[in-house]
Amino acid sequence: xxxxxxxxxxxxxxxxxxxxxxxxxxxxxxxxxxxxxxxxxxxxxxxxxxxxxxxxxxxxxxxxxxxxxxxxxxxxxxxxxxxxxxxxxxxxxxxxxxxxxxxxxxxxxxxxxxxxxxxxxxxxxxxxxxxxxxxxxxxxxxxxxxxxxxxxxxxxxxxxxxxxxxxxxxxxxxxxxxxxxxxxxxxxxxxxxxxxxxxxxxxxxxxxxxxxxxxxxxxxxxxxxxxxxxxxxxxxxxxxxxxxxxxxxxxxxxxxxxxxxxxxxxxxxxxxxxxxxxxxxxxxxxxxxxxxxxxxxxxxxxxxxxxxxxxxxxxxxxxxxxxxxxxxxxxxxxxxxxxxxxxxxxxxxxxxx
Numbered sequence: 554x555x556x557x558x559x560x561x562x563x564x565x566x567x568x569x570x571x572x573x574x575x576x577x578x579x580x581x582x583x584x585x586x587x588x589x590x591x592x593x594x595x596x597x598x599x600x601x602x603x604x605x606x607x608x609x610x611x612x613x614x615x616x617x618x619x620x621x622x623x624x625x626x627x628x629x630x631x632x633x634x635x636x637x638x639x640x641x642x643x644x645x646x647x648x649x650x651x652x653x654x655x656x657x658x659x660x661x662x663x664x665x666x667x668x669x670x671x672x673x674x675x676x677x678x679x680x681x682x683x684x685x686x687x688x689x690x691x692x693x694x695x696x697x698x699x700x701x702x703x704x705x706x707x708x709x710x711x712x713x714x715x716x717x718x719x720x721x722x723x724x725x726x727x728x729x730x731x732x733x734x735x736x737x738x739x740x741x742x743x744x745x746x747x748x749x750x751x752x753x754x755x756x757x758x759x760x761x762x763x764x765x766x767x768x769x770x771x772x773x774x775x776x777x778x779x780x781x782x783x784x785x786x787x788x789x790x791x792x793x794x795x796x797x798x799x800x801x802x803x804x805x806x807x808x809x810x811x812x813x814x815x816x817x818x819x820x821x822x823x824x825x826x827x828x829x830x831x832x833x834x835x836x837x838x839x840x841x842x843x844x845x846x847x848x849x850x851x852x853x854x855x856x857x858x859x860x861x862x863x864x865x866x867x868x869x870x871x872x873x874x875x876x877x878x879x880x881x882x883x884x885x886x887x888x889x890x891x892x893x894x895x896x897x898x899x900x901x902x903x904x905x906x
Contacts, residue, residue, distance in 0.1 A: 562753070565754060568753060569746075569750060572779070573779040576606055576609050577783040583597065583602050584602060586729070595714050597796060598798070599799040599802070602799075603806070607635075609746075610632065613777055615814065615815045618815050620752060627758070633677075633832050634773070636805045637876075638778045639802075640868060641873075642801060643846055649789075658794035659794050665710045665713045667846060669802075671840055673699060675836075676699060677812060678833060685825075686822070695812075703806060771876055785801055802846070831879045834882060846868070
């Protein structure tokens, strides 16, 4: 057992390193593409950078449900855990870069994006609680509703974006062709390493007896959100706070749609139904932290610096407390096995039978 665990840990560390490196490069080349094609920071943050930095979650979650046996708890845990951790990143980076001084650089139009992220995460929690097993083909109707909400929500964000985008953009130092080439290469690196990340995490859960839902929420989400953290820090250093904040909340919205993309790969049930108590804790904490972020963005010019710093510190503390609760209620891998065999998790796909 010791040798198998050592191999799994080594594979995890190696694949995690590749995910973090490639994910960070995705943000770099994605930003270069946005500059070279004339797209603004709001679009880059909420769509291009958000989608690019969420590729680790996408590849890891698809790989998780393709494991033998499938591990949907890991996939769902990664979605909610990543959203929760993104809000910790927001609080930590904002505090590190001046608290209120950081917030006043964020456009109020970010509020539309935050609402989309809150609604999508909340709907995912509700679908998990309802255990709705209806489907069309190999995709649950709940997953289809989530992707539809994302499309409509991003259209709403686009329609209400700032009327002018007057940020100064530096020369990315590369041609458009080079940016596309390297963007594709690092994307492939994320997809391949994501498979090994999911495999090694599942092995660690099996050997140690730690619940896969707990590992997905705490450990895998920590690794797969490193690109979001690195891109947010880089944006703050450049003074592009809008880019960083939009990337975080855009990633939260896109992460929920991963339930749609991964659902066809899960042959036994609807992915959004593979929820456990730890998932509801993580999702609830994520929604609460997003709402706190919404209040800070909308009230950024009216609150005192000390109040802003206090709220940001409370957000960071809430994440830590939520992580402790997740670890407490997550249970063991034996609990995962019993959950996978329960009717709620393996709900039959009924509409096409």
